[in-house]
Amino acid sequence: MYVVIVGAGEVGTTIAASLAADHDVVVVDVDDDRVESLKYDLDVLAFVGDGTTLSALEEARVDNADLFIAxxxxxxxxxxxxxTAKTIGDPFTIARTKSVEYLHTWKRTENAFGADFIVCTDLLTAENVVRVVGLPSAIDVDPFAGGLVQMAEFEIGHDxxxxxxxxxxxxxxxSLTFAALFRHGEMILPTGETVIESADRAVVIGSPESVQSFAMDIAPDATPDSADEIVIIGGSPVGYQTARLLEERNFKPRLIEQDRDRARWIAEKLPHTMVMQHDATDTEFLSREHVDEADIVVSALESDEKNLLASVLAKRVGAQRVISIVDSGDYVTLFEEIGIDVAINPRKVTAEEIIKFSYETVAENIAVLENDQAEVVELELTADSELIDRPISELVSELGFQLVIGAITRDRSFVTPRGDTRLRAGDHVIIFVETRYVSDLTSMV
Structure with a gap:
């Protein structure tokens, strides 16, 4: 597939790195340094240009492109x-936006702006936060097969x-499958005899009920029923969208916003959210408002430095669990190393959503894990698939790479995969596989 990417920032570079091995990728950016860095780091064609102009997109040969990503x-x-891309050729076009307003406009006709799909960073990030809130002991949660299946990643505490x-x-x-353990950065595909160690990150795939039950086994005190007190620090677009989505799920969060006008606007928009106009780095205020008793604190301020301070203070005063929005991917490890429970990077979330479209409709859904070491891929099997009509144990043993079939849905019903289970045409199969083997897997569908 021929892919043109406009923008060589963190999102564009992540997408280019993911696609470069299997596709012809061209990247256009106005920044000389970014372009030079890409030329040396990735097997892509990169050049300096303004991606909104005909001349730059003609040089990128957008008329031949299958996929165009802005x-x-x-x-x-x-x-x-x-x-502009649509005036030159007919690629499938994807626009990244932060504003939900552009998404709302696009949804009215689904061809506004010349975009075939719009990925809204603020909304995607808020949705990720809310999924983690709904499964408090998880550090990552993704739905598959229309919600019939969940993939969740948990960090195993020493206790x-x-x-x-x-x-x-x-x-x-x-209806649960252990897909993998990540230990000290290394991936383990476990057997029944594999011992789970503290600090491991365990990836499980199964029905939402079984994943929820497993979460209760891992951390009995961190169940959804205990997440009554949710505090959101910051009325940023992500903070606002998080509160709105929580209201839709019958939570009644509290939100701290320092700007008086912004606090008033949010209070008018969200009747079931208690909005407090104050500085969230004031420890006396945090104690007075019982933030120390919060089950979950979401730090959604508009800079990583402020989020780091607010998150550390929330942990220090005694908040049970802290989720922080981290705009720079380089800071995610720092947040995790100092004890922040979950660090969500909006740019990574956006890149993952866009990368789904590179599978040319073969993959229904994907989730990228642990710095792109592995992916969970949802595939709908065709009658010609090499994966059907054979026992799973036989199929897996004959492949030239390892994978774990985590779940199957058939006619909208959940099927637990076992060694003697045979896959059928029309099945939706959720598979854990190393990223480097994803193309080999999808070619068999």
Missing amino acids: STDNDQTNLVACG SPVAGQTVAEADRFD
């Missing part, structure tokens, strides 16, 4: 770039009941 940090630039157990002992649920 991923700069400027909403208007991305929308204009998509419109977790499953630390020291084998996978067979920890897996007591009929």
Whole structure:
């Protein structure tokens, strides 16, 4: 597939790195340094140019492109770039925006701005936060098969009941599959005899009920029923969208916003959210408002430095769990190393959403794990697929790479994969596989 990407920032570079091995990728950016860096780091064609202009897009041969991605940090630039691309050829165009308003406009006709799809960073990030809130002991949650299946990643605490157990002992649920363990940066595809260690990150795939039950086993005190007190620090677009989505799920969060006008506006828009106009870095205020008793604190201020300070203060005063929005991917590890429970990077979330479109409709859904080491891929099997009509145990043993079939849905019903299970045409199969083997897997569908 021939792909043109406008914007060589963190999102564009992540997308280019993911696609470069299997596709012809061209990247256009106005910044000389970014372009030079890409030329040396990735196997892509990169050049300096304004992606909103005909001349730059003609040089990028957009008339031959299958996929056009506008991923700069400027909403208007991305929308204009998509419109310009449509005057040259007919690629599938994707625009990245932060503003939900552009998404609402696009949804009215789904061809506004020349964009075939719009990825809204603020909304995607808020949705990720809310999924984690709904499964408090998880650090990552993704739905598959229309919600019939969940993939969740958990960090095993030193005091977790499953630390020291084998996978067979920890897996007591009929519709749950242990897909992988990540230990000190290394990936392990576990057997029943594999021992789960504290600080491991465990990836499980199964029905939402089984994933929820497993979460309760890992951390009995961190269940959804206990997440009554949710505090959002910052009325940024992500903070606002998070509160709005929580209201839709019948939560009643509290939100702290320092700007008086912004606080008033949010209070008028969100009747079930208690909005407090104050500085969230004031520890006396945090104690007075019982933030120390919060089950979950979401730090959604508009700079990483402020989020870091607010998150540390929330942990220090005693908040049970802190989720922080981290705009720079370089800071995610820092937030995690100082004890922040979950660090969500909007740019990574956006890149993952856009990368889904590179599978040319083969993959229904994907989730990228642990710095792109592995992916969870949802595939709908065709009658010609090499994966059907054979027992899973036989199929997996004959492949030239390892994978884990985590779940199957058939006719909108959940099917637990076992060694003697045979896949059928029309099945939706959720598979855990190393990123480097994704193309090999999708070619078999």
